[in-house]
Amino acid sequence: MIRVEKISLKIKGMTCAACAAKIEKSLNKMAGVTNANVNLAMEKVAIEYDPTEIKINDFVEKINKLGYQVVADNIDLKIQGMTCAACATKIEKKLNSLPGVAKATVNLATEKASVTYYSSVVSTVDLKAVIEKLGYKAQVAGDRVDSDKEKESREKEIRKQKMYFIFSAVLSLPLALFMFAELFKWNWVPAIIFNMFFQLALATPIQFIAGAQFYKDAYYALKNKSANMAVLVALGTSAAYLFSVVVTFWGQQIGEMHVYYETSAIIITLIILGKLLEAIAKGKTSEAIKKLMGLQAKTARVIREGKEYDIPIEEVEVGELIVVRPGEKVPVDGIIKEGYSALDESMLTGESIPVDKKAGDQVIGATINKHGTFKFEATKVGKDTALAQIVKVVEDAQGSKAPIQRMADIISAYFVPAVIVIAIITFSVWFFIVEPGNFTRALINFTAVLVIACPCALGLATPTSIMVGTGKGAENGILIKGGEHLENTHKLDTIVLDKTGTITKGKPEVTDIYSINALADNDILRIAAITEKGSEHPLGEAIVIKGKEVFGELPDPDEFNAIPGHGVEAVVDGKKILMGTRKLMRDRIISIEKIEDKMSEFEEQGKTAMLMAVDNSIAAIIAVADTIKETSIEAIKALKDMNIDVVMITGDNKRTARAIAEQVGITHVLAEVLPEDKASEVAKLKAQGKKVGMVGDGINDAPALVTADVGMAIGTGADVAMEAADITLMSGDLRGIPASIKLSRATMRNIRQNLFWALIYNTLGIPVAALGLLNPVIAGGAMAFSSVSVVSNALRLKRWTYKPAQNK
Numbered sequence: 001m002i003r004v005e006k007i008s009l010k011i012k013g014m015t016c017a018a019c020a021a022k023i024e025k026s027l028n029k030m031a032g033v034t035n036a037n038v039n040l041a042m043e044k045v046a047i048e049y050d051p052t053e054i055k056i057n058d059f060v061e062k063i064n065k066l067g068y069q070v071v072a073d074n075i076d077l078k079i080q081g082m083t084c085a086a087c088a089t090k091i092e093k094k095l096n097s098l099p100g101v102a103k104a105t106v107n108l109a110t111e112k113a114s115v116t117y118y119s120s121v122v123s124t125v126d127l128k129a130v131i132e133k134l135g136y137k138a139q140v141a142g143d144r145v146d147s148d149k150e151k152e153s154r155e156k157e158i159r160k161q162k163m164y165f166i167f168s169a170v171l172s173l174p175l176a177l178f179m180f181a182e183l184f185k186w187n188w189v190p191a192i193i194f195n196m197f198f199q200l201a202l203a204t205p206i207q208f209i210a211g212a213q214f215y216k217d218a219y220y221a222l223k224n225k226s227a228n229m230a231v232l233v234a235l236g237t238s239a240a241y242l243f244s245v246v247v248t249f250w251g252q253q254i255g256e257m258h259v260y261y262e263t264s265a266i267i268i269t270l271i272i273l274g275k276l277l278e279a280i281a282k283g284k285t286s287e288a289i290k291k292l293m294g295l296q297a298k299t300a301r302v303i304r305e306g307k308e309y310d311i312p313i314e315e316v317e318v319g320e321l322i323v324v325r326p327g328e329k330v331p332v333d334g335i336i337k338e339g340y341s342a343l344d345e346s347m348l349t350g351e352s353i354p355v356d357k358k359a360g361d362q363v364i365g366a367t368i369n370k371h372g373t374f375k376f377e378a379t380k381v382g383k384d385t386a387l388a389q390i391v392k393v394v395e396d397a398q399g400s401k402a403p404i405q406r407m408a409d410i411i412s413a414y415f416v417p418a419v420i421v422i423a424i425i426t427f428s429v430w431f432f433i434v435e436p437g438n439f440t441r442a443l444i445n446f447t448a449v450l451v452i453a454c455p456c457a458l459g460l461a462t463p464t465s466i467m468v469g470t471g472k473g474a475e476n477g478i479l480i481k482g483g484e485h486l487e488n489t490h491k492l493d494t495i496v497l498d499k500t501g502t503i504t505k506g507k508p509e510v511t512d513i514y515s516i517n518a519l520a521d522n523d524i525l526r527i528a529a530i531t532e533k534g535s536e537h538p539l540g541e542a543i544v545i546k547g548k549e550v551f552g553e554l555p556d557p558d559e560f561n562a563i564p565g566h567g568v569e570a571v572v573d574g575k576k577i578l579m580g581t582r583k584l585m586r587d588r589i590i591s592i593e594k595i596e597d598k599m600s601e602f603e604e605q606g607k608t609a610m611l612m613a614v615d616n617s618i619a620a621i622i623a624v625a626d627t628i629k630e631t632s633i634e635a636i637k638a639l640k641d642m643n644i645d646v647v648m649i650t651g652d653n654k655r656t657a658r659a660i661a662e663q664v665g666i667t668h669v670l671a672e673v674l675p676e677d678k679a680s681e682v683a684k685l686k687a688q689g690k691k692v693g694m695v696g697d698g699i700n701d702a703p704a705l706v707t708a709d710v711g712m713a714i715g716t717g718a719d720v721a722m723e724a725a726d727i728t729l730m731s732g733d734l735r736g737i738p739a740s741i742k743l744s745r746a747t748m749r750n751i752r753q754n755l756f757w758a759l760i761y762n763t764l765g766i767p768v769a770a771l772g773l774l775n776p777v778i779a780g781g782a783m784a785f786s787s788v789s790v791v792s793n794a795l796r797l798k799r800w801t802y803k804p805a806q807n808k
Contacts, residue, residue: 004034007056007100008046008120010071011063012157015217015275016040016229017408017459018416019068022221026066030054041463041791046396056099056121067220072102075124077113079106080137094130098122113138125314125382140314154279161276168210168269171202175262179777196248196259203261207241211268227416229455233271235420236450237264240776243443258440260447260776267451267780274788278456281791292391292474295366300331303375320378324369332365332381339374343367393481393728394474402483404751405462408758419453419766426770434772444776448769452779453762457786461754464794469747472800477715477730478740485726488710489744491691495639495737496670496682496704498696499650499657502714502734503636503664504626506697508542511607512623514598517614524620526551528612531570531577534560539608539624540568540579567610578613585611585618592618606659628663635734636664642738645690649673649681649704675700679707695729695737712737739802746800754790761786 014020020038023045027036032053038045047059060070082088088106091113095104100121106113115127124140131138174193181189192198208215214237217230244259251257299310303321313331316322321337324330330343342354345367354370357363363376365385382388426449431442466483473480480486500506513521529547532540533554547554557570557577566587567580578588582599585592590613592599598621599609607625611618639646649670650657657671670681678696682704685692694701694708702724705711713725714732729736765782768774 003050003052004048005051006046006048007059007118008044009056009059009063009118010120011038011043011045011068012071013068013217014038014040014043016456018227018229018455019217019221020459023063023066023068026062027059030058030062039463040459041467051099056118057102060102067217067223070118072116073119075115075117075127075140077115077127077131078139079111079113079131080139082106082111082136091131091134091136094134095127098126098130101127123383140312158276158279161272161279164210164213165269165272165276168206168265168272171206172262172265172269175199175202175265179262179266196244196251196261199259199261200245200248203241203244203265206265206268207237210272211237214268214271227420229416231416232419232450232453233267235423236447236776236780237267239443239450240264240267240447243440256440260444263444263447263776263780266777270777270781270785271451271783274783274785277785277788278460278791281788281795292387292394295329296387297329297331297366301325314382316378316381318378318381321375322378323373323375324363325373326369326371328369330363330365330367330369330376332378333385334363334376334378334380336361336363336374336376339372341372341374342370344370390474390479393479394470396482402462402466402487402751404487404748404755405483408458408461408755411458411759415453415455415458415762419450422766422770423449430772441772445770445772447776448772448774448779449766451776451783452765452769452774453783457758457761457790458755460787460790460794461758462751464791465747465750465754465797468794468797469743469750472797473740473743476736476739476743476802477733478736478743479715479728479730480740481726481728485710486744486747488691489693489727489741490748492644492693492710492741494645494647494685494690495693495695496647496649496685496708497636497666497734498678498694498701498704499648499652499660500626501697502695503632503648503660504628506626508538508608508624509627510542510546510622511625511627512602512621514595514621514623515619516595516621517617517619519614519619522550524612524622526554527572527575527577527614528579528610528620528622530554530557530572531560531568531579531612533557534570535562535568539610542624543610543622576615578616579610579622582611585613588613588616590616590618594618595621603655604659606656606663628660629732629734631733631735633664635737636666638735638738639741640665642741644741647685649678651675676703679703682707693737693741695734697732712740735802742802743800746797750794750797754793757793758786758790 011023014023017040020040024036024038027033027045027047032050034048034050036045036047045063063070079091082091092104092106095101095106095113095115100118102116102118104113104115113131117127128138128140177189178193178199180186181193211234214230214233218234221227221231240260241264244261244264246254247256247259297313300313300316301308301310301323302316303323308323316332322331322334336357336359338359340356340358342356343363344354345364357374364387366387380386383392423446427442427446430445431437431439435441466486469486470480470483497503510525513524515521515524525547528543529551532543533556535541535544544554557572558574559571561569563569563580563584566584567578570577578584578590582592592611595611595618602609602621602623607623610622610624612620612622636646645668646666647668647670648657648661648666651673652660652671654671657669661667661669673681678701682692682694686709692708693710693712694704695712695714696705697714705713705724710727711725712727712729715728715730727740729740761782765774765779769779
């Protein structure tokens with residue numbers, strides 16, 4: 001059986017879709033690689049591989065050979081307990097054997113280990129654990145968080161491009177002045193501006209210092225038998241520059257005295273400006289991840305041997321007792337052992353109202369403690385916490401490809417070679433047919449074709465929108481597991497809603513108390529709550545909960561006896577109490593004729609009517625129902641307004657199911673469906689040609705969630721359901737369903753706009769350039785800003801908000 005592992009590596013040096021396609025193609029050819037997927041916008045590659053056949057360093061070596069760089073993280077660990085060189089050697093050898101460690105060196109004198117590693121494969125916690133397992137102590141010395149490292153790398157790239165742009169812009173200004181002077185016949189421009197040697201002196205540093213990055217990139221591309229944007233830029237600008245050099249020195253001999261230094265110099269300057277703006281904009285597309293990472297607490301106050309210690313969050317261990325005071329963030333996931341409070345869980349669910357917590361309740365790391373002080377036991381730390389899992393889901397989603405991107409990938413793979421062929425044809429047609437012998441005109445049009453083409457815009461069109469869309473979903477409590485799910489959601493025309501726990505709260509509540517004799521409602525509730533105190537039935541528990549809400553702690557009944565399937569009997573305050581079904585009352589020969597109509601009325605409303613008799617005489621009806629969530633009606637109305645068919649699926653009898661459905665405005669009901677048959681009902685709807693979304697919260701919903709085109713799990717439900725689902729609604733609010741569909745529609749609209757402009761731009765731009773109607777400088781500027789326009793359009797999605805009334 002093949003063992004498959006997944007890793008994600010950060011890559012530097014990709015400039016366009018052709019780069020991404022080249023890396024992807026090369027990695028997929030390697031033995032042992034199941035699938036490699038490169039995301040240009042995130043500058044990451046996700047690889048599925050068999051570790052018995054191939055190692056991580058093989059991927060790094062391959063990517064570096066292609067002319068790109070795999071970004072590694074560096075960390076220094078302070079080690080205690082080393083006594084000799086053998087200790088250092090042992091630790092060094094163990095660290096170097098770990099998957100994901102590129103290089104580890106241990107210095108005995110400084111008592112430090114310097115490790116270069118890939119954070120997506122191995123974490124600092126893993127590194128420390130290995131050292132501690134060998135019998136030493138390890139502490140992070142100058143720990144650098146992964147997100148800070150990425151930010152630092154991005155800022156370094158921005159600084160580099162800014163420096164090159166300023167350098168090029170200053171040298172290009174006189175050349176731009178020359179271009180405008182020729183264009184508008186300005187005679188006031190200093191004569192030196194027209195001097196060829198002066199122009200050569202200005203253009204050369206731009207060509208070979210600022211433009212060196214394009215030559216280097218083009219060299220590696222051609223060396224590996226591929227072509228990318230850098231090849232087009234290097235080829236086009238070199239042609240204009242070298243022709244100008246020939247004219248400068250041998251112009252009289254060849255009968256040509258016009259140079260084009262300004263063309264090559266300004267094109268390079270504009271493309272560097274485009275790369276600078278693109279780097280800034282791309283940094284903004286991943287802000288959702290940075291926001292999520294920033295939510296985490298930095299330290300935790302743990303109790304060890306009866307004393308409180310503030311320690312880094314990375315050092316918290318499962319089972320430790322942690323103290324949280326008002327205003328502080330909960331550091332990790334756990335269960336409250338002592339105290340109570342209200343927690344702001346908006347980061348997780350999007351709900352702004354604080355949630356009350358008491359002993360026995362679960363708390364989630366990164367939520368904010370509003371009021372009381374409490375102690376809790378850590379149950380999940382590090383990468384197992386809810387926040388870490390959310391970050392992982394968002395990262396995986398942002399790194400995935402939507403089906404719509406396949407078309408762009410296919411086009412990108414053939415794009416650059418096709419453009420070079422078109423440029424050569426353009427040169428040949430102009431030089432041999434249109435204006436025979438006019439080398440200058442043929443060269444200018446050749447250059448224009450090369451620099452107008454932009455594979456980058458095509459490559460960035462989909463991933464940038466997916467990144468912003470999934471990030472925006474996470475901000476609104478909608479966790480989307482991948483780009484394909486985000487795309488599929490916009491196609492949904494049918495939503496199947498499980499009833500219990502999805503439309504309803506999943507917890508029965510007392511809805512009505514109907515008195516038959518002189519007993520007041522509160523007296524009925526008190527007697528019923530004490531009677532049911534020993535019951536384990538969910539309906540009985542609902543009555544006890546309601547009683548405790550009104551009266552606080554309740555005394556035990558004097559006597560208690562459960563009658564399975566029928567109800568309970570007890571003695572309360574010296575009175576004999578019976579609570580249960582019609583059959584129980586009839587068996588005890590208690591007349592219920594006068595309340596039959598009222599019972600039927602409650603049942604027609606989807607409620608369960610429980611009868612109470614006091615001293616063998618019927619006294620009251622208590623109606624209990626699984627109440628509808630406050631937002632269910634609004635969410636279902638929003639779905640219907642979007643022309644989506646809403647179906648309710650439940651195991652309840654038809655009368656109760658119809659009653660609940662009517663309350664929320666659903667007309668299509670699938671009642672008396674066994675849990676194991678839910679998936680087949682979804683399959684039947686799909687067989688009718690419908691695009692089905694299934695929404696559920698329980699373990700029994702998992703098969704149906706997998707069967708549906710898109711499975712949506714309620715975040716307050718079972719882990720199994722969330723695992724099976726494509727989308728998780730963290731808050732349990734059904735308004736997340738229309739919100740996720742609208743977000744999908746907005747994202748797909750954004751992607752289509754990006755693809756349209758990228759395709760139309762190249763489709764129109766290349767023929768216009770080939771016809772000789774486009775100045776190469778304008779072509780270069782357009783090329784530079786096409787990528788920026790695509791990323792900027794994707795960033796418009798950041799303004800998306802869910803408006804229930806919005807029907808698009």
